[in-house]
Amino acid sequence: MPNIEEIAKICKVSKTTVSRVLNNHPYVSEEKRRKISSVIKELDYTPNSLARNLRTNKTYTLAISVPSIDHSFFGQLIKGISNEAFVQGYKVLICQTFYDKQNELKVMNLLRNNEIDGVILGTLENEWTVIEPHLKYGPILLCNEYHEKASLPIICYDEFEAGYKAVRHLIEKGHKKIGFCYDTSYSQAQRQRKEGFLKALAESNLQTRNEWTFDRAFNIEDGFRIFNEINKLNEKPTALFTGNDQVAAGIIKKAIVNGYEIPEDLAVIGYDNQLLCQVTTPTITTIGIPIIELGIQSVLKIIQYIRGNEGVKREIIRLSTKLIVREST
């Protein structure tokens, strides 16, 4: 494998001059530039990224941390992030936390060891005080999650409004007993969603119940489980804001198999507007969210900090969501 010195020797110039050509620097005579370029092509030479990275102290790599990639919301988010990152000349490292604090710290260590230039957190497992010290190693950004105090850029959905809209819709459909599902109840984004939910209930003098609130609702199987829990209740909710289309699909399917009429016996509203909503029977009412845009904005923002070489500061971008009514409500 040829290196820059070999190219320099063949062209009878210094490594510096070759480097200038490689990096499109000015002040190289047209003649030499041509010669060097042709030798580079001939020998099929490409610069060693490792050496470059060490020298410039940049990796052009971003890490994206998510609970689990195996979920269509995060799949789409990563797709959006990955595409935009590639356009901007960055690579993307995937890190899954599986809701584990230690795994999240491993991502932080990548930043510390100079393996990546920045981190996009698509979930937040640790306390902010644990994350904060890592800011000195490079920019960190919160995406799809919220924190009330953390001093970093936050790009998220308007969760409060989403929760509010969903429940307003259910109330308008005549429901008075409405339940809620958390992905994880320690997520502040989910807490805000719940606030919106509660606000809408309060405005109509309605209340929810503890036993109508479910935690760890992430995928279809969680939906199966949650339906079973609901089905055992004496006083059942008549409507449910699941916070997630997969969970909605699981609940709906199990309900139908158990003889429920949807939405008459149980109205269900999802979140994300995945294609899944269109193939179930009944189709699923949901909250539509701009996933790709969330990804793009996150990438642009973190690259801005990387390029600017500046410490991140708190700034909040809230993307708005929209209610999409289908057959399940």
Place this chain on the structure above:
Amino acid sequence: MPNIEEIAKICKVSKTTVSRVLNNHPYVSEEKRRKISSVIKELDYTPNSLARNLRTNKTYTLAISVPSIDHSFFGQLIKGISNEAFVQGYKVLICQTFYDKQNELKVMNLLRNNEIDGVILGTLENEWTVIEPHLKYGPILLCNEYHEKASLPIICYDEFEAGYKAVRHLIEKGHKKIGFCYDTSYSQAQRQRKEGFLKALAESNLQTRNEWTFDRAFNIEDGFRIFNEINKLNEKPTALFTGNDQVAAGIIKKAIVNGYEIPEDLAVIGYDNQLLCQVTTPTITTIGIPIIELGIQSVLKIIQYIRGNEGVKREIIRLSTKLIVREST
């Protein structure tokens, strides 16, 4: 940020000794080892990976190339790969080809520029002659795809058997007019699946038709599109092997909305055994495949080549699949 020299100075030893402690080499006195360890901890020092990588010419990073991450099969595959890679001390870079030859070459360039130690190809866009020259830069492995000649490790499903089993099942259900969907018809894995399909038909003296074969069948929307094409045919198939659960779900949903009885008017069999199969109405008959195992085996195999520092050679591992019967057939 402290470096190895600083640690050495404080401990009044050479960088070498510090390096030995860092890498758990023997021949360091217990006393110095303790002293150095404690200073490392105190200063919160971690070695710069970039420098290490340059020196050792290793990155401990694998790239996984897939058409699009935004698909539950590839999401699960990446999950399996990513988990096992982390266990083995490797990071995973995600690369999406979007079925584009150029994007696949970008992955190859990562290998050439020393940005990764090996590549797992979850799809194959270019001719083998285009890929082959890159083998000199590091190990490449084919996963979930097949090639009749390529001299590299191939870990795939027994596609022939899967196609055969699926069609046998449809024939036993009384079907004589059976259609087929390709993800991409240039995929040799898919071709093998088709061979199995044809073998089963031939054994029963049945034939398929060109207009019952559909290409670019990847997701739910493709399923919608394909149903519309079927619905326009004069002579329609009565059963379909879609090669993909999403496509199956899309076809089934559109069929039901258009008044078809499933499976009476149209039997549909998917592939992958995603959870999606369990929430549609009717539930979807499919081919169950060991996705996580495919990922794990791929990682173990490529790491074996990386560690052994040897050129890859052709070897084929075929994982077997199983028919899972539900309501759609």
Place this chain on the structure above:
DNA sequence: CTGAAAGCGCTAACAC
């Protein structure tokens, strides 16, 4: 416009 020289932070012969 061009090149010499220094050095990013680390590891690994090799000598003692």
Place this chain on the structure above:
DNA sequence: GTGTTAGCGCTTTCAG
């Protein structure tokens, strides 16, 4: 057991 030395391959002052 330990330290000296020489790079890995590149970019970037700085001097000419």
